[in-house]
Amino acid sequence: MQSLKELFLNLRVRDIIDILIVALAFYKLFLLIRETRAEQLTKGILALFLFTKLSEWIELYTVYWILEKAMTVGILALIIVFQPELRRALEYIGRSNFFTKSFIEIKGESLSEVVDEIVEAVASLSRQKIGALIVMERATGLSEVVETGTKIDGKVSSDLLINIFIPNTPLHDGAVIIKEDMVKAAGCFLPLTENTSLSKDLGTRHRAALGISEKSDSLSIVVSEETGAISIAESGSLARYLDTKTLRQILVDMYKPKDPKPTFITKWRRKYEQREGK
Structure with missing residues (x-):
């Protein structure tokens, strides 16, 4: 209890900030690996770590030596095994608002027109x-996906x-890529999802839609050839019917573009303009 008391008494503001940053990093990491293969692998690694410490405490020297060497070599194995998850994490950081702008800014009649054309076609x-x-x-x-198909660069329309x-x-059996209000390409090939727990009645289109949503922040619309049902795939999840x-x-x-949060300068300028009667 005395050591805990001393710990709290010596706790500084920077220590609290340090702890919060680490906690936030672990929370974000958990969100990235949740319901993926990495979640089960992480549980296995934690169990291996506990067995290593337990063997050290009860002095099982041979078992401890084997587990310790396995943990050392396992660092390299982790980089190989977690390669898809590490890629997702880096892409997640790269897609944050700190590094990127809003992907599109379509307003008013243009927004309504693009949405109407897509919905009418679907x-x-x-x-x-x-x-x-x-x-x-x-x-x-x-761009890599666009290059696998036939470039069109035409304005979005239901007829097209x-x-x-x-x-x-010629192009009916691939995917259409739309960027902003333009059809960039058609007949494109997409990566299939690695999720093995999907329903057996999901065809190649649905699996391809999930696959591209796992590797990017895209949104995919799927129309089933058998039932005509409309589905949406985003962030590795599928919403059907x-x-x-x-x-x-x-x-x-x-x-619809998201309204950016006003900065301190923006707030100050608004107050200044209101005070001056502008």
């Missing part, structure tokens, strides 16, 4: 039970999107 494809996969690029660039996915046409009203609201929320 609704038509759904009624006709024509399979479709549309990927909306956001902050993370998808419908014609692309008509069966037996959406109606056009819900789809429209999702797209409006995605396209």
Whole structure:
């Protein structure tokens, strides 16, 4: 108790800040690995660490020597095993608002027009039970994916999107990439998800939509060829059986630029202008 009392008495402000930063880092790391292979691997590593310390305490020297060497070599193995998760973490940092601007700024009639064209195309494809996969690029660039397909660089329109996915046409069997209000490419190849716990009735389009959402911050729209059901994939999650009203609201929320928080200078300028009667 005396040592704890001394610890609290000697605690400085910088120590509290240090602890909060480490706690926040661990929390963000937990969010990144939650419900992934890394979560189970992390549990295994923690168990191995506990067994190593336990063998040291009860003086099982041979077991301790083996586990200690395994932990030393395991650092290199961790970098290899956690490569996808490390990539996700670095991409997450790179996508933060500190480094990037809003991916798009479409307002008023332009916003309504783009959303209407996409929703109209998806609704038509759904009624006709024509399979479709549309990927909306956001902050993370998808140039590598665009290069796998045929470049179009045309303005978003329902007629264009419908014609692309008509069966037996050259581009119908790939993904369409949309950036802002432009169709960048069609017939693109996407990486498939590595999630092994998905339902067996999900086809290649749904798995491809999940795959690209795991590797970027894109939003993917999927129309099922068998049922005509509309689905959305984002951040490794899939929402199925959406109606056009819900789809429209999702797209409006995605396209609408977020209002940046006012800085101290902005607040001061507003107060100054109000005081001067401007």
